[in-house]
Amino acid sequence: xxxxxxxxxxxLTDLRVSAGYTAEAVEEKxxxxxxxxxxxxxxxxxxxxxTLAALLALYGHSLSDFFESLDFGDEAVxxxxxxxxxxxxxxxxxxxxxxxxxxEVTIPDASLDEFNxxxxxxxxxxxxxxxxxxxxxxxxxxVELWPHANPSDxxxxxxxxxxxxxxxxxxxxxxxxxxxxxxxxxxxSLEAIFVNHYNKYLATQGIRLDMPAPDxxxxxxxxxxxxxxxxxxxxxxxxxxxxxxxxxxPFGVIHVKASFAERRTDDAPLSAKLIRSNYVxxxxxxxxxxxPSAKPNNRGELGPVQGGLEKVSSKxxxxxxxxxxxxxxxxxxxxxxTPVGAATAAxxxxxxxxxxxxxxxxxxxxxxxxxxxx
Amino acid sequence: xxxxxxxxxxxLTDLRVSAGYTAEAVEEKxxxxxxxxxxxxxxxxxxxxxTLAALLALYGHSLSDFFESLDFGDEAVxxxxxxxxxxxxxxxxxxxxxxxxxxEVTIPDASLDEFNxxxxxxxxxxxxxxxxxxxxxxxxxxVELWPHANPSDxxxxxxxxxxxxxxxxxxxxxxxxxxxxxxxxxxxSLEAIFVNHYNKYLATQGIRLDMPAPDxxxxxxxxxxxxxxxxxxxxxxxxxxxxxxxxxxPFGVIHVKASFAERRTDDAPLSAKLIRSNYVxxxxxxxxxxxPSAKPNNRGELGPVQGGLEKVSSKxxxxxxxxxxxxxxxxxxxxxxTPVGAATAAxxxxxxxxxxxxxxxxxxxxxxxxxxxx
DNA sequence: ATCGACCGGTCGC
DNA sequence: TGCGACCGGTCGA
Numbered sequence: 089x090x091x092x093x094x095x096x097x098x099x100l101t102d103l104r105v106s107a108g109y110t111a112e113a114v115e116e117k118x119x120x121x122x123x124x125x126x127x128x129x130x131x132x133x134x135x136x137x138x139t140l141a142a143l144l145a146l147y148g149h150s151l152s153d154f155f156e157s158l159d160f161g162d163e164a165v166x167x168x169x170x171x172x173x174x175x176x177x178x179x180x181x182x183x184x185x186x187x188x189x190x191x192e193v194t195i196p197d198a199s200l201d202e203f204n205x206x207x208x209x210x211x212x213x214x215x216x217x218x219x220x221x222x223x224x225x226x227x228x229x230x231v232e233l234w235p236h237a238n239p240s241d242x243x244x245x246x247x248x249x250x251x252x253x254x255x256x257x258x259x260x261x262x263x264x265x266x267x268x269x270x271x272x273x274x275x276x277s278l279e280a281i282f283v284n285h286y287n288k289y290l291a292t293q294g295i296r297l298d299m300p301a302p303d304x305x306x307x308x309x310x311x312x313x314x315x316x317x318x319x320x321x322x323x324x325x326x327x328x329x330x331x332x333x334x335x336x337x338p339f340g341v342i343h344v345k346a347s348f349a350e351r352r353t354d355d356a357p358l359s360a361k362l363i364r365s366n367y368v369x370x371x372x373x374x375x376x377x378x379x380p381s382a383k384p385n386n387r388g389e390l391g392p393v394q395g396g397l398e399k400v401s402s403k404x405x406x407x408x409x410x411x412x413x414x415x416x417x418x419x420x421x422x423x424x425x426t427p428v429g430a431a432t433a434a435x436x437x438x439x440x441x442x443x444x445x446x447x448x449x450x451x452x453x454x455x456x457x458x459x460x461x462x
Numbered sequence: 463x464x465x466x467x468x469x470x471x472x473x474l475t476d477l478r479v480s481a482g483y484t485a486e487a488v489e490e491k492x493x494x495x496x497x498x499x500x501x502x503x504x505x506x507x508x509x510x511x512x513t514l515a516a517l518l519a520l521y522g523h524s525l526s527d528f529f530e531s532l533d534f535g536d537e538a539v540x541x542x543x544x545x546x547x548x549x550x551x552x553x554x555x556x557x558x559x560x561x562x563x564x565x566e567v568t569i570p571d572a573s574l575d576e577f578n579x580x581x582x583x584x585x586x587x588x589x590x591x592x593x594x595x596x597x598x599x600x601x602x603x604x605v606e607l608w609p610h611a612n613p614s615d616x617x618x619x620x621x622x623x624x625x626x627x628x629x630x631x632x633x634x635x636x637x638x639x640x641x642x643x644x645x646x647x648x649x650x651s652l653e654a655i656f657v658n659h660y661n662k663y664l665a666t667q668g669i670r671l672d673m674p675a676p677d678x679x680x681x682x683x684x685x686x687x688x689x690x691x692x693x694x695x696x697x698x699x700x701x702x703x704x705x706x707x708x709x710x711x712p713f714g715v716i717h718v719k720a721s722f723a724e725r726r727t728d729d730a731p732l733s734a735k736l737i738r739s740n741y742v743x744x745x746x747x748x749x750x751x752x753x754p755s756a757k758p759n760n761r762g763e764l765g766p767v768q769g770g771l772e773k774v775s776s777k778x779x780x781x782x783x784x785x786x787x788x789x790x791x792x793x794x795x796x797x798x799x800t801p802v803g804a805a806t807a808a809x810x811x812x813x814x815x816x817x818x819x820x821x822x823x824x825x826x827x828x829x830x831x832x833x834x835x836x
Numbered sequence: 837a838t839c840g841a842c843c844g845g846t847c848g849c
Numbered sequence: 850t851g852c853g854a855c856c857g858g859t860c861g862a
Contacts, residue, residue: 093511122589123633133636134511137467155525187858188637215496219847248857259497262507263562267641268845271856276848278855302849317776318727321853346856350728350841353692354854357727379838380858391839401839402691561845593860622844642858645843650861652842676862695840720843724854728841753851754845765852775852 094131096155100143101129103154107147118142170253171246175200184249187380193245195237202233206246211256219269223247223277224284231441239441240420241386243346244376248274279324279344282372289444293453294330297342308338312367314358322358327368329456339459340368340452343413347376348389348403356412363414368455371413372448375420388423390436395427408432417448468505470529474517475503477528481521492516544627545620549574558623561754567619569611576607580620585630593643597621597651598658605815613815614794615760617720618750622648653698653718656746663818667827668704671716682712686741688732696732701742703830713833714742714826717787721750722763722777730786737788742829745787746822749794762797764810769801782806791822 104114104125111125118139127133128143135143137151144154172183180198184191209229213222230242250256251274252266283297290296300308308326309319325342341362343355355371362369375388391401394408406412408426411433418425418438426435437447478488478499485499492513501507502517509517511525518528546557554572558565583603587596604616624630625648626640657671664670674682682700683693699716715736717729729745736743749762765775768782780786782800785807792799792812800809811821 093515118629120629121585121632124629124636125633127633127636133633137508137511141467151529152526155529185637187639188635211495244857255492255494255498258495259501259507261562262498262501263559265561265641265845267639267857268855269847271844272846272848272854275855317779321724321776324854349857350695351725351854351856353731354724354727377857387838389839399839402695403839405691618844639858641844642842643860645857646841646859646861649842698841723844725841725843751844761851763852773852777852 093134097128097131097134100147103144103147103149104129109146114143114146117146169255171249173200173203182245182249184245186378186384189380189382189384191380191382191384193241193384195234195241195246197236198234206230206233207250207256210247210250214256215258219251219273220277220280223251223274224280226250227277227281228284228441235440235442238386238421240374240376240388240418240422243278243374243419244378244386245384248376275344275346278346278374279342282342282344283325285441286444286449290449290452293449293456295452295456296328296330296336298326298328299324300326311338312340312362313365314361319358319361322355327452329459331460338367339456340370343369343371345371345373347374352403352406353412356406359413363411366459368452369413370415370417370448370451371407372417373419375418375423386420386422388418388420390418390423393424393427394430394432404436407434407436415451417451467508471502471505471508474521477518477521477523478503483520488517488520491520543629545623547574547577556619556623558619560752560758563754563756563758565754565756565758567615567758569608569615569620571610572608580604580607581624581630584621584624588630589632593625593647594651594654597625597648598654600624601651601655602658602815609814609816612760612795614748614750614762614792614796617652617748617793618752618760619758649718649720652720652748653716656716656718657699659815660818660823664823664826667823667830669826669830670702670704670710672700672702673698674700686712686714686736687739688735693732693735696729701826703833705834712741713830714744717743717745719745719747721748726777726780727786730780733787737785740833742826743787744789744791744822744825745781746791747793749792749797760794760796762792762794764792764797767798767801768804768806778810781808781810789825791825 104111112122114125115122128135141151144151170184174181174183178197180195180200180203182193182195206226206229210222210226213225227243227247230246231239234242248270251270254262254266257266279299283299287297302320305323305326306320309315309323323341324344326338327340327342328336329339330336341358343359345351359369375390376386377389378384378386389401390404392398394400394404407416409432413434415434416436418436419440421438421440423436423438425438426432439446439448478485486496488499489496502509515525518525544558548555548557552571554569554574554577556567556569580600580603584596584600587599601617601621604620605613608616622644625644628636628640631640653673657673661671676694679697679700680694683689683697697715698718700712701714701716702710703713704710715732717733719725733743749764750760751763752758752760763775764778766772768774768778781790783806787808789808790810792810793814795812795814797810797812799812800806813820813822
């Protein structure tokens with residue numbers, strides 16, 4: 089909030105006292121929980137026009153009286169946005185609300201100009217095209233400009249919050265719950281991001297990722313012996329390999345998740361079937377998770393590695409011991425991979441978007457070669 | 463929005479035109495998606511103070527000038543709330559935002575006075591006690607006052623929205639994301655509601671529902687042969703029965719869900735183990751689900767029954783064919799139960815909160831008797 | 837402090 | 850059209 093506006097709201101106290109009301113009396117009159125009047129008067133929260141008008145009416149004042157003394161001075165008046173950015177030295181600092189905190193996150197070696205390029209991709213494509221295209225292209229622009237940054241941070245702190253800023257969307261879609269919309273559109277976009285990022289390189293290896301339409305998906309899953317409705321609904325991205333004779337054969341399913349929570353077990357039944365039939369069944373995840381904080385740390389949910397003194401999370405054990413996926417590829421640099429040499433049932437790898445020739449590609453290539461008996 | 467305030471916002475058009483700006487030019491200057499200026503000027507959306515101040519600054523005006531002509535006249539100025547109610551004839555009409563709609567839902571044979579009693583329970587307990595107690599007591603008050611109403615509607619349209627109204631909470635918790643808070647606190651409260659509602663009656667039958675602390679829960683699950691960490695984390699409410707010698711024995715787990723979505727399969731592995739060991743493993747659910755609409759219909763997610771012409775949902779088949787729970791008790795009068803006489807693997811029953819001696823209680827009592835070999 | 841499960845508006849099919 | 854899976858702030862343990 090602009091400091092002059094905050095100062096003006098502080099003057100509400102005098103108006104209230106002059107009118108002979110205690111804060112509690114006003115809260116009771118307006119049927120509010122305790123403490124709201126104090127918060128408005130301290131400038132901590134901004135009342136809506138309706139609420140402010142109701143308060144002033146109670147105190148015998150008008151909105152016009154009230155704003156008479158307001159002078160923003162030389163300081164720029166800025167629109168309040170869900171996500172704002174500033175350049176600090178060589179870094180970019182993102183500002184956004186997180187729970188009750190005004191959070192800030194630093195993207196090193198990044199400029200405001202680059203930030204605006206990334207944001208512009210989102211805004212322009214949201215105005216003209218589909219949400220999925222907008223999110224995919226915005227994120228891919230971000231990892232292209234900042235290959236050194238943590239992809240999970242760009243996803244969780246930048247793209248997610250930019251998407252949830254009302255004003256980045258065309259006004260015709262106003263009223264949407266952008267947090268819920270992000271879950272749907274973001275989750276779906278993430279699948280497309282991986283397909284988009286890996287396919288050009290994988291094509292050189294005779295492999296292709298695909299998100300086919302339901303009928304084609306059903307046909308391909310059928311070729312892998314998966315015929316249930318649940319398998320159809322749970323499978324995200326299919327993996328296809330080209331045989332020496334040029335024919336294409338499905339040989340696995342990629343599971344995609346922005347974050348884990350308890351939802352990691354959703355895909356387990358399908359994954360178990362794939363693994364039993366010697367198909368690939370890896371999970372690709374941003375492993376986004378931070379506690380609300382003024383300086384949030386996107387530490388992910390996988391926790392410490394096995395063999396140390398700290399408690400090992402059930403999420404890590406599901407993978408490294410129970411092998412609910414045949415491998416997990418995490419695009420969060422803060423997450424801890426399975427240590428090299430550890431004898432686990434399945435492994436966690438850390439990846440970035442810097443080069444598609446990475447451990448995930450090699451996982452697919454190896455399996456495709458193995459299946460062909462080479 | 464108050465009509466006078468909407469009229470005032472419409473005057474923004476003149477100020478903008480006088481200042482020589484097109485709507486598009488302002489959107490570009492303030493880095494907004496297309497259409498926002500028109501929405502503000504049409505009174506469809508309320509700008510924040512910061513946004514309004516930025517617009518007026520651009521047009522060479524001040525907030526004080528702007529509000530000078532505002533006169534609310536005789537019409538009452540009311541605070542804008544997330545949930546509002548009015549009495550229409552013998553009914554209560556609830557108003558709340560739902561997606562881009564201003565939604566309304568009618569509770570028949572209910573008064574504004576009763577509504578305020580229900581709301582007061584919530585507000586007072588949120589101010590002084592825990593969120594769980596507040597939600598449990600608010601809902602139980604609602605079903606006590608309105609036993610004829612659809613419990614799922616009271617949960618989903620009344621308690622949920624009342625909880626998500628910032629002003630029903632003490633201001634010290636401002637800034638919370640109440641929609642997310644509702645998911646956590648509401649889901650947990652729902653378990654307590656069932657325990658609270660059924661335990662008095664079940665005690666007369668030697669049965670008790672319990673939500674024990676982790677150590678005790680672990681011990682009781684162990685008695686049923688459930689020792690994994692996942693089973694511990696997934697089990698909500700335990701069912702205990704009293705043997706003729708007075709000793710208490712766990713004989714099942716109650717699964718509780720406000721709504722299904724894809725999350726219904728989360729509990730399936732635990733439930734399968736319980737069923738194999740001849741323990742009870744029912745699901746209790748509000749089956750809340752409505753499409754966003756001006757007149758939302760909380761139709762639930764179970765869809766049409768088997769044997770008709772319409773497509774049967776996989777949610778229904780999971781239960782009636784795959785028996786992922788040994789029975790499902792739905793507190794939504796709009797949901798369709800398994801027809802009497804249908805030969806299904808497990809059944810869906812509709813319940814209310816009018817009398818705890820219902821099909822759910824009988825399900826537990828029968829199983830406890832069977833297990834004792836009576 | 838860390839770790840866990842809670843759920844519902846969204847939007848493609 | 851209605852059904853389906855998408856996910857993250859919350860808050861007890």
